[in-house]
Amino acid sequence: MGVEPMIDVIRFNDFSYAYQDAGGQVLHGITLAIRSGECHCLGGTTGSCKTSLALAFLPGMVFVKIVPEARIVQMFSAVLPYRMAFIMATCLNFLPLLLAEMKSIQEGQVLRGAKILPKDLVNPLNWLDVIHCLVVPVMIQTMNLSAQIALAAKARDFGMVGQRTSWPGEVKEEGQSFNNKGIMQ
Amino acid sequence: MTHLPLKESLFLGFCAVFILLFRVVLRLHLHISGHAMLFTVFFLFLARGCVDYRGASSLTGLLAGLGAFALGLGKSGPILIPAFVLPGMVIDLGALLLPGLFRSRTLCVLVAAIASATKFIMTLAQDLLLGMDKKVMVQHAAFEAGTAMLFGIVAGLLVVPVIRRLKAYGLVGQPMRKTLDDIQQKEGKKE
Secondary structure, three states: OOOOOEEEEEEEEEEEEEOOOOOOEHHHHEEEEEOOOOOOOOOOOOOHHHHHHHHOOOOHHHHHHHHHHHHHHHHHHHHHHHHHEEEEEEEHHHHHHHHHHHHHHHHHHHHHHOOOHHHHHHHHHHHHHHHHHHHHEEEHHHHHHHHHHHHHHHHOOOOOOOOOOOOOOOOOOOOOEEEEOOOOO | OOEEEEEEEEHHHHHHHHHHHHHHHOOOOOOOOOOOHHHHHHHHHHHHHOOOOOOHHHHHHHHHHHHHHHOOOOOOHHHHHHHHHHHHHHHHHHHHHOOOHOOOHHHHHHHHHHHHHHHHHHHHHHHHOOOOOOHHHHHHHHHHHHHHHHHHHHHHHHHHHHHHHHHHHHOOOOOOOOOHHHHHHHHHOOO
């Protein structure tokens, strides 16, 4: 028994938002952190940009952060073959790791003198630097990560059974059965 | 996809996720439509160039489309899926008919332009559903496809050096077997 650690699921630091051709920012300097299990209410008068703030939450980010990988696989496997569903969910799950790798590669290359900062990209001549110093290493890292995940999955006998028949947290009650897609009926 | 090794399948999945990522993160306010085609065509080309599988690009497009649909990107709903799959199919067809596709900048640009031009069909389909006037619909679709083609051509130009570099490292071939560890081992042996 122990106290569960409070993890920030959604965090905004000094967030601002502006509409095109609106002239000025509609949201300015918003800082908030919403933790796992917390429930918040957003209040304000009409036109105070409650919707803008809600829409600024990237739906994908929230989806990937709060939905466990097994649930994503389960959702995709309702419309896709299990293997494709597993691949899609795994890639989404490993995206933050790949982004961290990308950031570390970019920082390393900038220190080495590569002109790959956003301000350098105004000059199209620097685009080749992005290709050689950032895109190629990131693609190599991606291939390496794919190989490692494939090896780990193989070590866990992935692919021995065509379709998964049960999911974490799913309890098969009396009288219930799984259909040929592994979905409880 | 069952015939494709898991490693290659995961690489295609990552290419699809990259397409989604750049669509979300790099929301460039260029006031030019079609700029998302730059990353879409680039990663679809990379998928087919790195994985020697006939439907690699279409499969990446399908995964990207389903991902975009599931994550709620864009405004088109299920129409997003063919918007990613059609350029992928063109690239797959190009790779099938033109064996030297990934070595030639000219061929890459040509195929990228045709792949980007599929935006014409998608825009036309969307406008048709909106019930727009036929003349305006064709003009709008032609404009959208034209700008998408410009960005697609840039993607076609950028993809050749990447595949060339990956080939030089021995990472791209039949099949894509080597990894970073293999390269490091090889370099270690040389030393």
